[in-house]
Amino acid sequence: MSQELYTQLAQAVIDGDEKVAMSLTKEALTRGLNPLEIIKEGLTSGMEVVGEKFSRGEYFLPHLVMAGNTMKASLTWLEPALKTSGMVRETLGTVVMGTVAGDIHEIGKSLVGTMLAANGFVVHDLGVDVPTSKFIETVRETGANLVGLSALLTTTMSVQRTVIEELTEAGLRDQVKVMVGGAPVSPQWAQQIGADGYAEDAAGAVTLARRLVGADG
């Protein structure tokens, strides 16, 4: 019985159908199903299919983002249920990410967030023009182990360095791995400012994040 519901939920994620996913999630919770199982058997298994289809060239970015949004919407119902029952979701890690202060470029960064969420990370996307202090606070509050900093302008690249310095200042640098990205950013720049890695696109960011948290052994 529950397996059928999970299959439907997975399908809703594959279809990027937020409405259906939300109602199935509510139904699953009403039936008293384990929230962790709903996530694993429904949402994550749907996302896996989406990821496979994407890498085979059958699915495209809009499918990926729609599926990611669908999963996110379901999680807004599941996370409170997890909290009440004292359960902890098994994830690859927690990412705090955003576009640095002074820079309002959103698309690439959002895509990275969606891809990371789709691949088993808990993502706190702080948006654009994020004050440096906001990064520090959120890392502290969430106990994140990854930070993602986006900058699309040569004039705002240097803020990536500032955030890293502030993380050190706040005594949080050892707790997190820092990834940087954006059009003017390069692996050399990442190394120069003491970041832990650079990726060129969203798919690369997932590979990098998995490597940084040691998920690939």
Add this chain to the structure above:
Amino acid sequence: MQPKINLLDDVLVERIVAEGFELLQDPGVKIHSDEALSLLADAGADVDLRAKVARIPQPLVEKALATAPSGFALYDGEGNVAVRYEGDHVQFDPGSAAVNILDGETGQHRKPVTADYVRYAQLTETLPAYDAISTAFVCSDVAEEIGDLYRLYLSLLYSKKPVVTGAFRIDTLHVMKDLLVADAGSPEALAARPRAVFDVCPSPPLLWSELTCQNLIDCARYRIPAEIVSMPLAGSAAPVTLAGAVVQHTAECMSGVTIHQLANPGAPIVWGGAPAITDMRFGSTPMGAIETGMIDAAYAQVGKRLGMPTHAYLVASDSKLIDAQAGFESGMSALMGALAGINMISGAGMLDFLRAQSLEKLVVDAEIIAMVKRLLRGIEARDDSLGAALIRAVGHHGEFLGQKHTLTWFAQEQHIPSDVVDRNSLTTWQNAGSKTTVDRAHEQVKSLLATYQPRPLPDEVRRALRDIAERAARQFGMERLPPLPGDAD
């Protein structure tokens, strides 16, 4: 709205048509075929049998243009309409009758053999950009006398698509007709659903050889669609002015349509060609020259004015390998032919003045054609509100990737190319081995050939085709045909 270009204004079109009529009366057309000359004489043309020249009065030509159908369809091996020769339908097939193949492994131009043809037919079958297959090159491992029909035989064995072909001799056309009848099941089935169109080429200026003229008449009698491939070579075998070359093309096509319609009124026939300019440095006749494409677009406009289905030779390059020249020449000419609304555009895969075919170039050209076909679909209003409602709803966040609207429309609005076209980032491209277009095309040829699905051909049809081809081979001293892949014996 299908985008369209016209290179000629209305006045110029009428002047070209008028000069075409004029030429058919003076100096007339030289025709090395007694049958054609007597058809014309019986219909009222002024025929000089000794000089083999027919002066054709305008009303006779006008009558032929009126009885010639304004459109017809070609059918695939399963009996479906696959090509429409009419209106502004634009379709593509590979170039025909190359004498060389650019070997994808060695990079050498060499004589093609049966195994090459099988690979070509299989590859074309997997590429949806090609609406028809052409009998692309002549296999050097069979007797020269059966070179034409052998290509058709292999095409029918390995492809379901309609065939753009042609005969090299008078007698082999009948054998090729027999192949098509065997494929269709009966002469009636073939007449009802023609599978192939035959190119017939007048010689510039204003001359029909016995071979091509007889082919033209025989096609008409069999009601096998014929395609006049007139080739004014501007500056050497035609006037150097582009308008002058189009006048010569017009007169040659008019004469072909007249002979054809006298032989069998209402039989399908195409206003086609393979013109070129003459390069005044080398005397070569470049297919990739912009002016060559301009002559094609212009004569297509004339053909349309006269209510004829159209054909042209484009998407070919004069480069000897797949390089930037091959890309830009093929791309530009494909675009021009498509915007001119030409029904069948032959020439893809061709290099070296139509001397060489290349499987890798066919794969690259398929990308050009897919993009051009996207262009022809034009820009449509998909919603009541074109964009304002959506942009307002999304607001200033700039997040369109996650909108249902994007998911609904992206695959119709955008053509998604194959991996032959590189749109990766620098690093991804480098990590994948820094491959050139040709490297990627070569890989694509291999991976597409691996996906080829054999044509489900009943054994008796296969046997009938083989019997016809073998009989013709024996007639010309070949005891047996080269083995085909998968042959038991």
